[in-house]
Amino acid sequence: NAGVTQTPKFQVLKTGQSMTLQCAQDMNHEYMSWYRQDPGMGLRLIHYSVGAGITDQGEVPNGYNVSRSTTEDFPLRLLSAAPSQTSVYFCASRSGTGDGYTFGSGTRLTVV
């Protein structure tokens, strides 16, 4: 199993550009989440999904959109990138009965 796969690994955007960070898991997990990691602040929840067709906001959702059309995929969209969105983004998934999230290896995004 590949686990949680994130693409791309690195991305540089100009302010105002849009892009989609991809996340796919092959473990048939119901729950999927997006976190951002900034220095000295740990990981903060952006959006999450408890199943296909169901999404909700986390702690820092502004500037991001998500959708969950399949169990496997949970893309994160930046509508109009801002320098404040420079961060490392992690996608994670878990089964409905487990507490331990499996994390992807991250996407390092720089907005200039």
Add this chain to the structure above:
Amino acid sequence: GQQLNQSPQSMFIQEGEDVSMNCTSSSIFNTWLWYKQDPGEGPVLLIALYKAGELTSNGRLTAQFGITRKDSFLNISASIPSDVGIYFCAGQHLQGANNLFFGTGTRLTVIP
């Protein structure tokens, strides 16, 4: 958001030494989790704790769920070079609840 403070922020220790770190919260959690993050990778779950006072081991790692439910502790015995990384605590208010609140991390360096 929830404030989870980890201490120390960083540690430099000699190989073979024991390590202790802790995490405190401003609110009560029903589940405490400990993760380790290697450079360039996502966090990996080490230990999950579900009950106040619980002491759980995973090899050389031992974690405890504080009696007050507002803190947790992680100990690593006989450290080895591969223990290097950032250790995060994370709390959940309800077992299975989607929102994980992460601490700010403890960066561990092991000197051979």
